[in-house]
Amino acid sequence: MSLRGVAAVAGIGETRYERASAKSALQLQFEASLTAIADAGLSPTDIDGVIPIGITGAPAEDYVVNLGLPDLRFSAVIPHGGASGIGALQCAAAAIAAGLCTAVLVPSGRNVSSGERAGVRIHQMPQFRYVTEFERGIGAIAPAQLYAPMARRHMTEFGTTSAQLAEIAVTTRAHARLNDNAIMTKPMTIEDHQASRMIADPFRLFDCSLESDGGAAFVVTSAERARDLRQPVVELLGSAMCHPDSPSSITQRPDMTHVGIAKAADLAFEMAGVGRDDIDVAEVYDCFTWVVLCQLEDMGFCTKGEGGDFVSGGRLGLGGALPTNTHGGLLSQAHMLGMNHIVELVRQLRGHGDRRQVADAAVGLATGYGDMGDGGLAIMAAAR
Amino acid sequence: MNDAVSEAYWAGAARNEFVVQRCDSCGTVRHYPRILCSTCYSFDWSPAPAAPTGTVYSWTVAHHVFDPTVTTEVPYTLVTVDMNVGVRVIGRFDSDVAPTAGQAVVLEFRDALEFRDADAPTPVFTPAPA
Numbered sequence: 001m002s003l004r005g006v007a008a009v010a011g012i013g014e015t016r017y018e019r020a021s022a023k024s025a026l027q028l029q030f031e032a033s034l035t036a037i038a039d040a041g042l043s044p045t046d047i048d049g050v051i052p053i054g055i056t057g058a059p060a061e062d063y064v065v066n067l068g069l070p071d072l073r074f075s076a077v078i079p080h081g082g083a084s085g086i087g088a089l090q091c092a093a094a095a096i097a098a099g100l101c102t103a104v105l106v107p108s109g110r111n112v113s114s115g116e117r118a119g120v121r122i123h124q125m126p127q128f129r130y131v132t133e134f135e136r137g138i139g140a141i142a143p144a145q146l147y148a149p150m151a152r153r154h155m156t157e158f159g160t161t162s163a164q165l166a167e168i169a170v171t172t173r174a175h176a177r178l179n180d181n182a183i184m185t186k187p188m189t190i191e192d193h194q195a196s197r198m199i200a201d202p203f204r205l206f207d208c209s210l211e212s213d214g215g216a217a218f219v220v221t222s223a224e225r226a227r228d229l230r231q232p233v234v235e236l237l238g239s240a241m242c243h244p245d246s247p248s249s250i251t252q253r254p255d256m257t258h259v260g261i262a263k264a265a266d267l268a269f270e271m272a273g274v275g276r277d278d279i280d281v282a283e284v285y286d287c288f289t290w291v292v293l294c295q296l297e298d299m300g301f302c303t304k305g306e307g308g309d310f311v312s313g314g315r316l317g318l319g320g321a322l323p324t325n326t327h328g329g330l331l332s333q334a335h336m337l338g339m340n341h342i343v344e345l346v347r348q349l350r351g352h353g354d355r356r357q358v359a360d361a362a363v364g365l366a367t368g369y370g371d372m373g374d375g376g377l378a379i380m381a382a383a384r
Numbered sequence: 385m386n387d388a389v390s391e392a393y394w395a396g397a398a399r400n401e402f403v404v405q406r407c408d409s410c411g412t413v414r415h416y417p418r419i420l421c422s423t424c425y426s427f428d429w430s431p432a433p434a435a436p437t438g439t440v441y442s443w444t445v446a447h448h449v450f451d452p453t454v455t456t457e458v459p460y461t462l463v464t465v466d467m468n469v470g471v472r473v474i475g476r477f478d479s480d481v482a483p484t485a486g487q488a489v490v491l492e493f494r495d496a497l498e499f500r501d502a503d504a505p506t507p508v509f510t511p512a513p514a
Binding site for chain 1: 416442446455485496497
């Protein structure tokens, strides 16, 4: 048994993304949820499964009460940070395939502007207990600092340069400028990136993602049911979620140049029955520029160490060989935990990408990257 | 914030000694401290003083004040070091010259950072004497 072709993302929803929203995280996730449910042509009372994105989501009980769900039959929590959306999609598809439920809502919403920055928030999470005890006190505090040694090691082993990381930031910004719901829309050049202030060497300001407020959600049904619903059908072909060695301490990871998706990629591609060359559009989790480069290598789009050349020369841009982060990503659209990557992939495969539509996009993938390298991907296709 | 399994590490650090865990059953050395040996699944272990020497695997330089309750003094360099005993340690790097991959370094524990919200010793690496 496989999940290939079993499930579809039938509805997607996003709120306005902002630097600082006056709305609570709870309101933002319900707004996105209602949009996604309506987008599918469903009613809230049709929802019988919910997988709230763990680190920001309300518990399933809140969905029963606020959406008036009469018959919630399935709920789960996927506690893997920015990989949670991909994990939730896989979990929803498995639950539907097993007959446990029929329509699963995956909601997220965050209002981080009203609270503490990521460098403070992560230390409240159990996954970070080693970092909190052994690293935070010496000044290894924020994600930028925890991930920087991975990028520096990659540069040391393979000669990757900051200007190559800039290619990712610049391409992603150009895409955000075609998205009416992107926060960062000022033009960016390689020179702008190179002149941006150093945050955690080798990461400059423009290597780092945003901190944003907003909500994003999607609804998963069986592929069969999706054919009777409102939108063009976008099927899940394959997915996998894996973990790097030493997932709770990057310091103790023997090889820092791979993350969890290195283990997941072959599993997902084999399930999907497609190859790397079949991918028309890629929405790759981009908490930092280098994390995009590393995942592209780990997924086998190029060999380990060649990522710097691979991301250069316009390959990731619209019209390039592998249009990537067509929405502007976490770097320039909004940090919505990669939920916005899944929403954008569905939008592209429906052909609803507006000014940033990848021509004839039929097969694509979205990835997630959680905490210290948990990694997953979902390969999806427009049903024919 | 220190639980029983990491007490020996912190007590050693307070004496300027690098202490790791050694499995009583199979002898495998591990760090950061945890309750179970992932090689032989024994819960039994003993603290083992280890050589404070190693080589630089990677590094980063903080230029941004991420949390003023930890420190406001930037920039500072953090090095990730392959210790000769077979585990990694991340620590401050005290040198006028930037680190390089493979550089030999020595670990010592110094007084806690001024702004730190705990009083634990700080691991600091310096270039090994030529």
